[in-house]
Amino acid sequence: MITFRLNKIWLLSAFLLLGVAALAQDTKPSHASGPAHAHKSNHGGVVKSAGDYHIELVTKSNQYLIYLLDAGEHPISLKGVTGLAILRDGDRTVHTQTLTPTFNTHFVLHTNGTAHSAVIVNFMVNNQNITAKFEKTGSSAMIFFCPQKCTGSDSNIAGICPKCGTALADRRLLAKE
Numbered sequence: 001m002i003t004f005r006l007n008k009i010w011l012l013s014a015f016l017l018l019g020v021a022a023l024a025q026d027t028k029p030s031h032a033s034g035p036a037h038a039h040k041s042n043h044g045g046v047v048k049s050a051g052d053y054h055i056e057l058v059t060k061s062n063q064y065l066i067y068l069l070d071a072g073e074h075p076i077s078l079k080g081v082t083g084l085a086i087l088r089d090g091d092r093t094v095h096t097q098t099l100t101p102t103f104n105t106h107f108v109l110h111t112n113g114t115a116h117s118a119v120i121v122n123f124m125v126n127n128q129n130i131t132a133k134f135e136k137t138g139s140s141a142m143i144f145f146c147p148q149k150c151t152g153s154d155s156n157i158a159g160i161c162p163k164c165g166t167a168l169a170d171r172r173l174l175a176k177e
Contacts, residue, residue: 041056041155041157042056042067042069042073042075043056043058043065043067043106043162044058044152044153044154044155044162045057045058045059045065045067045155045156046134046155046156046157047069047073047157048132048133048134049132050123050130050131050132051128051129051130052070052071052128053068053069053070053071053076053123053125053130054068054069054070054071054073055067055068055069055121055123055130055132056069057119057121057132057134058152059154060152062110062111062112062113063108063109063110063111064085064108064109064111064119065106065107065108065109066083066085066099066106066107066108066109066121067105067106067107068081068106068107068123068125068130075105076125077104078101078104078105078106078107079101079104080126081101081123081124081125082098082099082123082124083098083099083100083107083121083122083123083124084096084097084098084099084121084122085097085099085107085109085119085120085121085122086119086120086121086122087109087111087114087116087118087119088116088117088118088119088120089115089116089117089118090117094114094115094116095111095112095114095116097109097110099121099123109121116136117135117136118133118134118135118136119133119134119136120132120133120134121133121134143155143156143170143171144156144157144158144159144168144169144170144171145168145169145171146161146163146164146166146168146169147166147169148161148164148166150163150164150166151163153168155168158170
């Protein structure tokens with residue numbers, strides 16, 4: 001009888017402890033600082049967390065479009081936002097450009113064909129310094145592309161083409177064939 005009671009108490013304690021642990025666990029998805037997100041970006045670029053914000057870098061011919069987004073990844077007003085972009089090749093700076101908003105929606109960084117291995121973007125938003133580093137991989141920064149060859153659909157994130165809805169293809173898999 002005593003053994004049965006002790007087993008009941010032990011079993012009840014174990015369930016209580018597991019219940020408290022389950023309640024205490026945070027189930028919200030977290031955004032790791034720095035790495036590219038594994039979800040779809042708003043403009044087809046690479047998204048990085050930067051403090052309370054996100055920065056999206058979209059690669060175009062001889063330029064980058066840079067979008068500053070809030071924590072929910074919605075565009076914010078760029079009024080009063082100042083920025084600086086740095087193109088790096090290894091450990092040396094090859095180009096620096098002050099960023100000014102274009103149509104209060106995004107920033108444009110002109111590369112003019114300058115060879116580089118990384119882009120560092122720094123913004124001052126409401127007296128808060130926001131920085132993100134985007135590394136290029138291999139000969140092309142974009143791993144995924146639209147098989148229908150839609151312009152502006154290249155991405156570092158698997159997903160669908162924003163123009164035609166076709167699943168993006170992975171260049172790394174095609175190179176192995």
